[in-house]
Amino acid sequence: MGMDVYGKAPTSEKGEYFRNSVWYWHPLAEYIQAAHPALAEPCQHWHTNDGDGLDAEQARALGEALRADIHKGTVAAYASAYAARIESIPREGCRYCEGTGTRRDEVGQQMGMVERGWCNACDGVGTCAPPEAHYPFDEANVAAFARFAIASGGFEIW
Ligand SMILES: [Zn+2]
Structure with missing residues (x-):
């Protein structure tokens, strides 16, 4: 785009x-x-x-x-x-892992993120940069x- x-x-x-x-x-x-x-x-x-x-x-x-x-x-x-x-804009809670840093949805389960305690959307941090x-x-x-x-x-x- x-x-x-x-x-x-x-x-x-x-x-x-x-x-x-x-x-x-x-x-x-x-x-x-x-x-x-x-x-x-x-x-x-x-x-x-x-x-x-x-x-x-x-x-x-x-x-x-x-x-x-x-x-x-x-x-x-x-x-x-x-x-x-x-x-200065606060980071947002990651919606893929609900801010926990571990992605437990279907994708997270299939990709082994639950075992690793990781989330690919926020790199396990639990928060993401704001859209701005x-x-x-x-x-x-x-x-x-x-x-x-x-x-x-x-x-x-x-
Ligand atoms: Zn996350």
């Missing part, structure tokens, strides 16, 4: 195609909408594969705004605040998208 973003009239190879897994894409799109609401606004469907996007001028303006954010340190600051927030932990945000991804957007000649999100 992922998001494929196609340049409509790329001016260089960098503007032809940008791809993110959904895990990387959603935090990136959230940042874009939060940091640059006016620039993001012409695209209504940032989070779905509907072919929505920006035209050449809008895409370039957004890419340059993101680049400026990187230079000012805004993206790095956002990334560390983002990571700290995820870090699967959605990383980093500066390198913002930089890659900015590079793409500037050279894309407009883009569509599929």
